[in-house]
Amino acid sequence: MDISDILDSVTSTSNRADPFSSSPTSTPSGQALLQSLTRAYINERSSPSLLPWPANNLIPHISALIKSQIDAVELLTGDMDPRSNFALIIIQTELERWKFLLRGLLRARLSKIDRFAAFYLSEAESEEGRMSEDERAYALRHQALLKAHYDASFLGAFPANLRGLSDTAGGISMIEGPDAEKGVFARAIQDEVMFEAMGRESDGLVEMKRGEVVVARWKDVEEGVGNGELELV
Amino acid sequence: MALPLPPGLTPMEVAFFCEMEMITVVPRQRLESLELLGGPTPVLKPPQRANLPLWLALLLKRQRRANILPPPWLLPTSLERILRYETETSPNAFSPPPPHPYAVTARQAPTDTISPPFLPSSTDDAPPDCLPYHWLELGEILLEACSDDITDPGHVRTLLRDLREVRMAKMRASTKDFDAEGGGVNSLVGVGAMEVAEGRQFILGVMDGLRKLGASKEAARREQEAGGEGGDLSEDDEMEM
Numbered sequence: 001m002d003i004s005d006i007l008d009s010v011t012s013t014s015n016r017a018d019p020f021s022s023s024p025t026s027t028p029s030g031q032a033l034l035q036s037l038t039r040a041y042i043n044e045r046s047s048p049s050l051l052p053w054p055a056n057n058l059i060p061h062i063s064a065l066i067k068s069q070i071d072a073v074e075l076l077t078g079d080m081d082p083r084s085n086f087a088l089i090i091i092q093t094e095l096e097r098w099k100f101l102l103r104g105l106l107r108a109r110l111s112k113i114d115r116f117a118a119f120y121l122s123e124a125e126s127e128e129g130r131m132s133e134d135e136r137a138y139a140l141r142h143q144a145l146l147k148a149h150y151d152a153s154f155l156g157a158f159p160a161n162l163r164g165l166s167d168t169a170g171g172i173s174m175i176e177g178p179d180a181e182k183g184v185f186a187r188a189i190q191d192e193v194m195f196e197a198m199g200r201e202s203d204g205l206v207e208m209k210r211g212e213v214v215v216a217r218w219k220d221v222e223e224g225v226g227n228g229e230l231e232l233v
Numbered sequence: 234m235a236l237p238l239p240p241g242l243t244p245m246e247v248a249f250f251c252e253m254e255m256i257t258v259v260p261r262q263r264l265e266s267l268e269l270l271g272g273p274t275p276v277l278k279p280p281q282r283a284n285l286p287l288w289l290a291l292l293l294k295r296q297r298r299a300n301i302l303p304p305p306w307l308l309p310t311s312l313e314r315i316l317r318y319e320t321e322t323s324p325n326a327f328s329p330p331p332p333h334p335y336a337v338t339a340r341q342a343p344t345d346t347i348s349p350p351f352l353p354s355s356t357d358d359a360p361p362d363c364l365p366y367h368w369l370e371l372g373e374i375l376l377e378a379c380s381d382d383i384t385d386p387g388h389v390r391t392l393l394r395d396l397r398e399v400r401m402a403k404m405r406a407s408t409k410d411f412d413a414e415g416g417g418v419n420s421l422v423g424v425g426a427m428e429v430a431e432g433r434q435f436i437l438g439v440m441d442g443l444r445k446l447g448a449s450k451e452a453a454r455r456e457q458e459a460g461g462e463g464g465d466l467s468e469d470d471e472m473e474m
Binding site: 029030031032033034035038039042045046047048065066069072086087089090091093094095097098100104107108110111113114179181182183184185187189190191197198199200201203206208209210211212213214215216217220228231233 | 234235236237238240241242246249250252253264265267268269270271272274288289292296298330333337343345346347348350351407418419420421422424426429433436437440441443444447450451454455458
């Protein structure tokens with residue numbers, strides 16, 4: 001820290017400064033985590049297929065943060081004086097908002113895993129890291145239960161060669177996956193984002209300015225979303 | 234356990250994200266800084282203005298601990314100007330969104346990729362002539378929660394409704410030229426969050442419907458362009474129908 005930083009901190013904290021501004025060099029600030037969590041939530045809710053498990057330990061990190069805040073709230077509830085009461089309401093409201101986001105993100109992932117469990121399990125080798133350990137265990141168990149249920153209720157009565165759940169006879173795979181060509185709304189978060197787009201009448205290179213929103217096919221923008229050039233809205 | 238909501242953000246979720254927008258308040262009571270998960274809040278000292286996330290501002294407003302300063306674009310004169318722009322100057326495209334407050338420089342900064350709702354587009358120093366991404370929700374929430382802080386709330390309400398009508402018509406019309414620009418990508422510069430949420434089912438429905446109808450034609454065209462290389466691919470595409 002040099003003298004200009006000190007001067008800055010004196011002049012800029014006159015209450016008008018962005019309260020959530022963070023220095024870019026330090027470990028991810030609360031605000032940066034919130035932005036990552038929000039982006040992960042919106043992307044996951046809008047994309048047709050399951051996105052890779054958030055990088056940089058985002059989820060464990062946020063879970064730990066929420067847990068420590070809950071502990072802090074419990075400490076505060078101990079000394080209930082009316083003035084700190086309102087502060088407590090604010091802290092708890094914020095806590096609930098974070099919990100909502102985290103829960104929503106995980107549940108949105110679960111609903112995709114529920115729907116296409118067999119698909120995500122079958123592509124496991126090539127797409128390592130799409131599911132977390134827990135999610136993989138969940139998907140396996142889900143699929144095992146489903147198989148047992150089908151076997152017990154009707155598959156058991158079929159001839160042995162018709163009992164498979166993953167046949168690819170006739171060129172059609174029995175395992176249904178998400179529709180990769182489904183349309184999505186995507187926004188560029190970097191300047192001059194380019195991607196190859198497949199259209200009905202013509203294919204072409206699309207260039208986007210920062211902040212621009214387009215309707216495109218998921219398959220075409222998936223890579224951009226993965227490497228942080230685009231986000232879904 | 235799985236989320237029962239359909240894919241794509243619902244209007245409720247959009248409103249939730251809108252509540253993360255920064256807004257300027259004039260506190261009426263002192264409040265010390267609080268250590269929130271998202272960072273410490275500023276110390277509130279009346280009558281010094283402070284920027285807070287909307288959810289917190291609403292909480293303070295409801296308890297009469299602060300007044301909310303409506304963003305400059307929510308004034309009747311600004312809205313009238315924007316409406317005139319939407320109807321007369323550019324009857325086919327949305328009015329431009331506010332410029333990104335953090336310019337792209339050669340040095341990469343974490344602020345480069347910040348997007349709404351984390352851009353300060355509704356504080357008291359926001360540009361008055363552009364509708365930010367969360368304009369509709371923010372306007373409605375403020376009219377609901379603090380109509381006493383807004384100049385001429387009745388007129389503002391009418392203007393917001395007019396803007397919404399004009400822009401929804403543009404949104405629907407945008408499905409007509411899905412393939413105009415090549416690549417089947419349709420650009421919607423300046424669109425709002427709630428408009429995306431409302432138009433999503435319709436627009437994506439049209440898009441997916443057209444795609445499925447033209448799947449075999451599209452595959453044939455691509456095959457022709459690739460010189461007959463994509464034989465397997467076209468078969469797959471037809472199977473999807």
